[in-house]
Amino acid sequence: MNRLKQITLQILQLLRKPPLNRILRVSTPRSFAVYFKDFEKIEAVKGIFGEKTAEVLQNLKIDLIWVKGYMYVDSSTGHLVISARYLKTGNKVDIYLDLIHELCHVKQFMEGKDLFDPQYSYVERPTEIEAYLYTVQEARRLGLSDKRICQYLKTEWMSNRDLRFLAKVVNVRC
Secondary structure, eight states: OOHHHHHHHHHHHHHTSHHHHHHHBSSSOEEHHHHSTTGGGOHHHHHHHGGGHHHHHHHOEEEEEOSSOOEEEOTTTOOEEEEHHHHHHSOHHHHHHHHHHHHHHHHHHHTTOOTTOTTSOGGGOHHHHHHHHHHHHHHHHHTOOHHHHHHHHOOTTOOHHHHHHHHHHTTOOO
16 A cells, blocks of 8 residues: 555544544534435435435434545444535535445444454455445446446545456446
8 A cells, every 4th residue: 555545544544533523523413314305215225224214314413524525434423424525516426426325334334334444455345345336336327337437436545456446346347
């Protein structure tokens, strides 16, 4: 792993710590349903939570933070932590797919799974593979091409080798 990637991962892990989340918040935690209306009606979301979809989304808390980044599930609280900047300036399709991806992680958290198991690299982590498989399924339902899905999959902390591995695992041709 190159040094920049290692530092980036360390910073991301540090930002997941609850005291920092509280310091970086834009506002007090609010219900997912306040920020994202009618998500309980989306088939992909109902596919994650089933009959409990409305209840889970009503009880799921969102922590908006002011730092640059994307979103993740806080492994100590189960809150969905989202960069307010990303919500304001990000590509709407990417934000939607990230929400689907992170809602998979919320379910995993509720099931007691270790979201950040250090024995795996990011792209090899079973929780990430499961979330990406579900997200790719939704991207295909939306009509996204493999090329566009590859653009979505690629992150700044992922090497080209990591992207090829993940794409193969989730059956996307990059």
